[in-house]
Amino acid sequence: MKPSYYITTTLPYVNAEPHIGTALEFVQADVLARFHRLRGEDVVFNTGTDEHGLKIWKQAVLAGMDPKAYCDQFASKFHGLKETLALSYTHFIRTTDPHHVTAAQEFWKRCDANGDIYKARYVVKYCVGCELEKTESELVDGRCPIHPSLEIERRDEENYFFRWSKYQRALLTHYDAHPDFVMPKRRFHEIRTFVEDGLQDFSISRLTDKMPWGIPVPGDDAHVMYVWFDALVNYVSTLGWPSPGDFERFWPGVQIAGKDNLRQQSAMWQAMLASAGLPLSKQIFIHGFITADGQKMSKSLGNVVNPYDLVARYGTDAVRYFLLGGIPSSEDGDFSTAHFEELYTSKLVNGTGNLAARVTAMIEKFAGGAVPEMADDRFATPQFWKTYTDALDSYRFDETVRALERYVASMNQAIDVEAPFKKAKDGADVGPFMAQLAEALRHVGIALLPLVPATAEQILRQLSVDPGSVRIPEATAWGMLPAGHRVVKGDILFPRLPS
């Protein structure tokens, strides 16, 4: 049986337009999914939408819509990213899916059976003007910023709580036994310190008569689950849990999440798994945020970067390339049109795109459009693959891209040193060098497959290589391109931007 690999994104809350940060997480996950498929693994790649909770319910009521119907319009918006960003996810779960609902209830029952759920009084701060609960962080000087003339009321209600505190020791033990549990390292230290400082049980239900849009708590119709509890369960419900099958085959899996999700994913969810008697996640990768022109993206500033707009303007692969190579993979990064266009022109138009045209054109001109007899590797190709693979295995997508850029640069350099266009005029044999270039371009094409799949396939087809037949590591050996393979100069890969 093939090895299995499971990667999942967090589920974006459906009540928002997809923005470039969502796209970053999706693309990073997609690269891993594609890379592991190339390695011959059976891959489950999960994403979806988180659809319960107060905000959705409130907005649906305002729009005079049924909450589910309201979610439907948004869910399709996120689903549309699949084509726009060339995502290869295999599972798209919505937390309103019937199976997820029953799975979340089963999960609750297991935690309850383990003695980890109890009822307690829960004090909320409530703004009568908004008719909404408010958190401390939403208040300004203890007052609702929207209704500053009204006093915030304190309201008591009975809620269910999850015994998070009970798992402090278990979490720390697990962290210590798995020093790569959370990547990068500094996030791991951050969560470890947080757990070490002590955990407070958290509320996991809401009163149905105040907010009915949630999964009913098993055996108590007066409550629905707090959206966090329900949403986290998606990582296993999507695999069919509690049925064994795919769950046993693919869980535990790799999770990818933003820095705002560090606690929920690597401490809350892990304690929940332990409580339900399930294995903890395999690894969690935390990425940063993308700012726009140096500022945090927000609706009020009007600087939200929409991935659909970017793709419409620059193309899918250009956007993917920027997300992977244009910003630090695990730190905050900045988006600006100038930065994006600089990268596009210097690396895609002048770099990879031009190189592919250069090499294929030369082989047509100087080698009759066919690969000559193969010659030795002059590009340190094995070292390139090692850097490339190590970088991907440690979620350094930016380093992966840089390795590729260096490889491309070394090819341009070699062309200049070798000057085959001169030698050909002098009647010298440039065949061996043409073979080296064709072969090196094949490696570029393969390495691009997980990153910018459409471009990669175009390059490989120009070399008459079937992209579907590529397997790693077999295909990374030097000299796999057979002599006589037809080479055709194709269309321009990346058109120059209008100046």
Next chain:
RNA sequence: CGCGGGAUAGAGCAGUUGGCAGCUCGCCAGGCCCAUAACCUGGAGGUCGCCGGUUCGAGUCCGGCUCCCGCAACCA
């Protein structure tokens, strides 16, 4: 003493275990003419936020300080 991040060439950034300060863009000067006016070579440009310490040697380690930015758990 709430948690975390940042401060490196004009701009944007890399610098893994301490060992001659790098990359991209831009600028200047050459080369080449196969390629998407692309490519290659060389050059100018930095007291690596400030102060002190460890060391033969610190952007990198330790202590202190200044400034900027996120987050602060029941914001989904």
